Every structure is written in C-alpha cells, then in structure tokens.
Amino acid sequence: GAGVSQSPRYKVTKRGQDVALRCDPISGHVSLYWYRQALGQGPEFLTYFNYEAQQDKSGLPNDRFSAERPEGSISTLTIQRTEQRDSAMYRCASSLAFSSRRINQPQHFGDGTRLSIL
Amino acid sequence: KQEVTQIPAALSVPEGENLVLNCSFTDSAIYNLQWFRQDPGKGLTSLLLIQSSQREQTSGRLNASLDKSSGRSTLYIAASQPGDSATYLCAALCRGSGANSKLTFGKGITLSVRP
Secondary structure, three states: OOOEEEEEEEEEEOOOOOOEEEEOOOOOOOEEEEEEOOOOOOOOOEEEEOOOOEEEEEOOOOOOEEEEEOOOOOEEEEOOOHHHHHHEEEEEEEEOOOOOOOOOOOOOOOOEEEEEEO | OOOOOOOOOEEEEEEEOOEEEEEEEEEOOOOOEEEEEOOOOOEEEEEEEEEOOOOOEEEEOOOEEEEEOOOEEEEEEOOOOOOHHHHHHHHEEOOOOOOOOOEEOOEEEEEEEEO
C-alpha cells in the first residue's frame, strides 16, 4: 500500500499479557516513529529509528516497553506484562529523511492500533 | 520541557465562516511547527509545516503563521466547509535526546462546521 500500515487495528488483552504492535512504513522511508495517544490528548513521543538504529528512546515510559526495527523497514513495539494504564492508541509514523535538529520532513502517520487492557 | 497548548478544545461554526485556530508553545527554540488534521478512526494528516526561519505557509484555503518570539502559531481556515470538521493539532519540533529532535503535540482543537 501507499501509506503507513499498522496492525492489528484493535487489540484487547488481559492485564499481564505481552503484546506486539506492528508498523510497516512507507517504502523507502528512512525514519520511523512511535507515539502513544490517550483519549482527548495529542500524541506523545515514544521512540524513533533511522534505518535499523534506535536513535532516541527517551519517551518510552518504563522498561516494559521496547521497540525494534531489525532490517530497517518493519518495526515492532512490544509491551511486556501489560497494565490497564497502557490502554491507548499507539501510532506509528515514517518520514523520508533523517530527522535532525534543523531538517524535518513531514511525518506520515498510520491509522494506529487501539490497545485495550482489561 | 516544551509544552504546547491549544485553546479552546472545541469550536463550532456555521459553514462559510473564516476562522482562526490558535497554538502556543513555551520554548521558543523550536526548529519548526506543523499543523495536522485528525479524523476519527484515522491517522494524522500533515497540513502545513513552517520552518523556524519562516513566518507563514499557505495551502489552498489554509494559512499558518508562526511568531517564535511570542510562542504562537495560528491556522487560518477560509470559507469553512462541513468537510473541514476534524481535530486540528499543532506540533513543535524541538531538541530531543542528544542530537536528535522530536515533535511535541498540543491536545488539539475539535472543529465542527455546521451546514
């Protein structure tokens, strides 16, 4: 497809389970970003990659959250031992070029994965 | 820490009205500012991106301005239409961890344009 693809669209799981959220960026996009968006809030930065290298993970809330992008394309955000407070919309975005201090290509967002922890 | 504020949280206007959406940020040392549109159940669509050296950007009926010194940006929508109904978010690109940068979003303004 032409856009950023995220799967699953919806995920409902019990507290304590591990979940893996997938993001397939636009072909050829170098940078990939993960955000978390609570209801009525704007997206909050979690982490991002340039190619396969994780550049910034300062937004990950704790060590239960991890992300990888082993081949520089598809990325997986994993949440271990989920808690109810992890319930949110998880959004992925990609952009054509590196993110640096002064150059920013527009970020293209997927439709998100809505995660509900029971 | 950068904070981005959008007030009011919701706005309802009749069709055809020109309107202004406001965004303010606390740290004027931004690299650029972006406006996004969010439709229910959909992703975010980038509308306009203003580099820190620019004052405004235009695309069709949309015009965004940036005043770094006062920490403000506005999105102007001309001749609003029902199809403009959505949530509009602004986001400031700021210094992140190390040499990286990251987007800080406001909570958004939910716009409803009545036919």
